Amino acid sequence: MSDASLILSRRDLDFILYEWLEVERLTQRARFADHDRVSFDGVLDTCAQLAADMFAPHNRKADQNEPTFDGERVTMIPEVAEALAAFREAGLFSASQDYDLGGLQLPNVIERAGFAWFQAANVGTAAYPFLTIGAANLLKTHGTAAQVDAYVRPMLEGRFFGTMCLSEPQAGSSLGDIRTRAVAQADGSYRLFGSKMWISGGDHDLSETIVHMVLARMEGAPAGVKGISLFVVPKHLLDESGAPGERNDVVLAGLNHKMGYRGTTNTLLNFGEGRHAPGGQGGAVGWLVGAPHQGLAAMFHMMNEARIGVGAGAAALGYTGYLHALDYARGRPQGRPLSAKDPASPPVPIIQHADVRRMLLAQKAYAEGALGLNLYCARLTDDQTTAEDAAERDRAGRLLDMLTPIAKSWPSQWCLEGNSLAIQVLGGYGYTRDYPVEQFYRDNRLNPIHEGTHGIQGLDLLGRKAIMDGGSGLKLLGETVMATVARASGDGELAPYSEALAEAMGRIGAATATVWQDGDPERALANASTYLEAVGHAVLAWIWLEQALAAAGKTGDFYDGKRQAARYFFRWELPKIGPMLDLLVSKDDTTLAMQDRWF
């Protein structure tokens, strides 16, 4: 059993959920009418306990004993299956699902908060349900009733696991170039042929079967992204009772060996290689999901959810790293205050050194800010589907679209930096595998890569989200932020922050117009990553102003800590965007002008 207080802070979750996001108000909506704070707390308590008892204890062991493949089957340490059995038995595969799918109809924001415990405790093991829930949501939304019965129900029961099969060895960020072929059969099914790369959870013996959601091209499909269709391809064909039977022609070609995230199998899968011949015929049997050639749009439904989940995972890793560093800094004596003149005086805990406090405060600001942002986004997903009036649902959806690239990229960048600071607080010990922080750092380094790289998020934000519908998304974000600014402007401590944030938002709006004023996408998007980072920092400043408002007028160490973290963010972090916006407004073309032969 591990110490839950080193995984996440329940006190902070309560603050974010109940004091800031006011999630109890959700129980006034019909969908959540059976719930109250007691049932929410019960779920959070269960998650905290399961994470501490079943997930955290094997986190290092899974890292040091990664899954192996003998050409026939994947072997991994037994603790993974045990943890997932406990997760399944607690009903957590379907926590937010409809009652008629066997779910508990919990709000997404509660499900997400509960899930953060597992991501912080053991991101490698938590990835299996994360992927399964995402695949189930995708198929539930776009599949037929029969597909839902055949696959989604067993997935939400935790009997079948799921994957997303997008990338291929030659096509990662450029999905328009995928080559996997889907050949139509007389019975309405398809046979798939091709290779899929980087498939997390692509093979294992943890579930009765694995349901792959696969992007492929039908014969004669248009080139590029407009010719991609979505298929459901199970590892085993289901028999008449719905149980996994004959082996489908999806085979594991090999495991990828990663720097971190080692507990999750990451695979190269071959479809239609011919090792198996279902029904006596080659090709992996699959069924179309949704309309032909509309696969990418459908998959994006899942990717947006996955991107917020990736950000939440990054936040969770940053959070647990922070808690471990804090625990170490309180207990490690080393050195003396600069004012101490007697070298024989006893050393003090390193938390008393200003530079260590700087590193802890930065981690706190990154982790609590990132978790706050991702739970805010989860709250928006609830509003998007359950808010009472249509305008509010629409507003939530558009704000969520705008925030998604930031909710994915900001935690991936800054909570990774937080994990680096955690190593630094522990010094030499932090660099050893005897302490967990180096694993958090290795695990978290995946997050700026998968589910759309950092650069892809920048293109999404500046090239789509900020300008679509005449810039209405950016305008909506600005209005939302300015509403917070208005609430804070009367508070003596917060007024300077609100001024700084208002100025930042004004500068972002101007920078957006400036980079696009020539109508040249290549020039406008050359510095899209910088735009992403500038807007990201402004959004996090807003999240901190929101948290500071939720703490305003309240007394006690916890609230003083929130105020100090907000102060840190506004004094140390937000000013970093000044040079970024200067660069954007200058329409700097240094990278564009760089010639390949000059490298």
Added chain:
Amino acid sequence: MSDASLILSRRDLDFILYEWLEVERLTQRARFADHDRVSFDGVLDTCAQLAADMFAPHNRKADQNEPTFDGERVTMIPEVAEALAAFREAGLFSASQDYDLGGLQLPNVIERAGFAWFQAANVGTAAYPFLTIGAANLLKTHGTAAQVDAYVRPMLEGRFFGTMCLSEPQAGSSLGDIRTRAVAQADGSYRLFGSKMWISGGDHDLSETIVHMVLARMEGAPAGVKGISLFVVPKHLLDESGAPGERNDVVLAGLNHKMGYRGTTNTLLNFGEGRHAPGGQGGAVGWLVGAPHQGLAAMFHMMNEARIGVGAGAAALGYTGYLHALDYARGRPQGRPLSAKDPASPPVPIIQHADVRRMLLAQKAYAEGALGLNLYCARLTDDQTTAEDAAERDRAGRLLDMLTPIAKSWPSQWCLEGNSLAIQVLGGYGYTRDYPVEQFYRDNRLNPIHEGTHGIQGLDLLGRKAIMDGGSGLKLLGETVMATVARASGDGELAPYSEALAEAMGRIGAATATVWQDGDPERALANASTYLEAVGHAVLAWIWLEQALAAAGKTGDFYDGKRQAARYFFRWELPKIGPMLDLLVSKDDTTLAMQDRWF
């Protein structure tokens, strides 16, 4: 055999050494009179070839098969010993040493440039000679003639290896708290008792014996740093012929298992544990080096050299990561230019995408800048000892003192960031252990920790270097930078850079005065890490202006690349110090005011 062109760029080394630092002029000095460009080139060629043939090929294998300890002896892959034998046979242990110590009397700057090949190819294996040369230089400077004959000569022949034994399990950054005791014996020797932690190269079978340079306290020594003495403690006592004989009572208590840098044994050593009893008596036999209680000052002689070497190692890792990312980006097709409308058009190499060029240009600016700074510092060590007039020697020494914390910390921070960008360029592939960039990142993460953490370097710069002797060090740095500014101010392309740099130096001077104006060290030093980072970025801007001047008026892709990297640094990097200096000038006390109980 590995590809040398992926380890370092010989073209760039030639530029830095011959076109910028004008190292051929050193051959006019008596000490280097036997040398010329041919002999310098010969050394660089040898290093490049040995690094490619003997060091790089086992870099990954050493990472994946770290040394083991069975309680009796350390076992490691045989390639390490083979590489070090080749290094020894090439005479590289003594490349810069006096002829009468068997050396070649090469300039330090050439030795350092040559050594960078080994650090880039395999930092784990390169650490053994790095530590040995450092220990030999320490003992050579402070030891007796007999100690030089007994230990230094075999070390410079590569027969004995060396270590630095400073830290203890309870005392890392706070060396005043070390507890290892040295008990005087009637014969003038000492017996040492205590434990030393994080000792790189602390045990192995790679050399005939190991010479430990150990900090310890004599009985009755004053408390704190004023009571620390330096001892030489060999693993084996030498017999009358000078050969290692009886085992001394220094034993390996255990190996540390690190995130990276795995090829270098890192150890906990016990002195005087009693497992061996040299001469029938307990305690590790050692001999005083230099004067009693002056050990820390002596050790700092070696630490300054080690700090520049750590920075050079960080630069080398950043450099090889950059070259690998560049090679991948040239060869990996993915996506199309934003202007391409036909999705069936062939994909382009990713180097053609602006964001990939940004990541490559940043890596180039970090790696070439950092290597340039560290070779500039190595050139200063030559001037410090061989410049013709005393004033010039003094000036070089003072400038070197000022630059040392930056030469250590800046590459450790930014070339680590460069390695992260290299992973990002390779995407999912970069995150796997099938490609070398993730190892560079893990290896490089040590550098902000050892040989004085990032925070310690900040205290050294702002608390000592910038203010000692009435601020003469900072003044000297300012004068040196302003001389470059003056040279660049007449150049149309460089004039804006020189203005920006002059402004930055002015602001740094003002910030230094402001933070110290109250005379309160605790307040002044609270943000010392930020000061270190601001001065560091300004120093690197200066290094880039120097390199741009060395390229000025020259035509060709190589020089265009230098100009573009300088432009990148001035447009993208130097402006980052604006908010840092604002923070310093505001005397922000956010971290000081943070209370422990608020976390």
